[in-house]
Each structure stands twice: as C-alpha cells, then as structure tokens.
Amino acid sequence: MDKTKRGACAVIFISRRNANDPQGYAQASETMAAEAARQPGYLGMDSVRDADGEGITISFWQDEAAALAWRKHAEHSLIRDRGRSDWYDRYGVVVTRIERAYHWRR
C-alpha cells in the first residue's frame, strides 16, 4: 500500500518539545506510534526531531475519517492532554489531502 497515494490523508504535526520528562515522553511516543499502526486505515508515518526539540511527524491515513478516528482514540486523547501539560511548548496540526507524490532513491 502506497502511503502517499492520491486522495489519502496526511496529518502534519509540527511541535516544539521542552526538556521535561524525556523518559516518559519517549515511552509515550513509542506506545502511540505502535498503537497508531494498529488502527484501521493507517498507512504509515515519518517522524523527525532535532536536537533543539523541534519536530515534524507526518501520519498517513486511508481517508480523513480514519485520521479523525485516531484523533478520538481514548488512549491517544489522554496522551495528548499529557503533551499539553508536560511535554510541548507549542504544536500545530495540519490535516491535508494528498494530490500527488513522487519518490527518488539513489
């Protein structure tokens, strides 16, 4: 399954981590990535964070309904609350629809 196929939903999460609770954050991040991958309509994920705490994660979904279901997922909602109370200085979520994509490899 091509996660970047036309019509799929890409959710862009741009965030700034603070320095709090690195272990708790790392564990929650790993648990959420594994749980997301078990959801219906999940197509894949790419995630990068630099040494300053700036991060971008893209999750790919079959359609916007699948992305919305993940947003409403109970454990994910609890973890988001914890993100706001403990882990992030700011974040933005941008929900998009894929128009086209191309890939290059050496």
Add this chain to the structure above:
Amino acid sequence: MDKTKRGACAVIFISRRNANDPQGYAQASETMAAEAARQPGYLGMDSVRDADGEGITISFWQDEAAALAWRKHAEHSLIRDRGRSDWYDRYGVVVTRIERAYHWRR
C-alpha cells in the same frame, strides 16, 4: 497570512542526507529557503533534520500553481540536480491540499 489556511498547498519533502559536502549543502539550503520566500504565493516553511540526516521540510503555498512555479524555478531546478548527484540518498515529495488546521501554544 495564515500559512495553514484551508485550501492552501502544503508540499512535504522527506529526505535522507548523506555525509557529503556539508558546507555546500548548508549554503544551498539557505539560499533556496531565502529564494523560496521571495516567490509569489509563498506562505511559509517549517524544516527539521535530525543528527542521522533524516529531514522533513514543509513549504506552504497559496495554491498548487504557486508550488508548481517554484518547482520549475531555474535555480531551484539546478540545485535539485545537485541534490540527487551529491547530497541525498533518497527523498519523497508529497503535494497536499490543506483541509483544516489547529494550533496550540503554552
């Protein structure tokens, strides 16, 4: 201008840098970011690269035509060729249309 407004175009660039030519790459990257910001329809950019060379850059455009014009920009095209010959192991470009967005700040 809200770069994440509904209907705008977000171009996701996911790439893996090799270790070649860090100075040439850094200079080209800076020049291209400044040149992109001068293009009609440019709304903004977010970019993160981690210590392993994995990077995600999102550029935001008024519409897909503006993003396409930047793709065809002469200097940008030359730099892309150099990216393939020298700087990247792989990359993917995903062109999307923004459906909705929300932002949080502590």
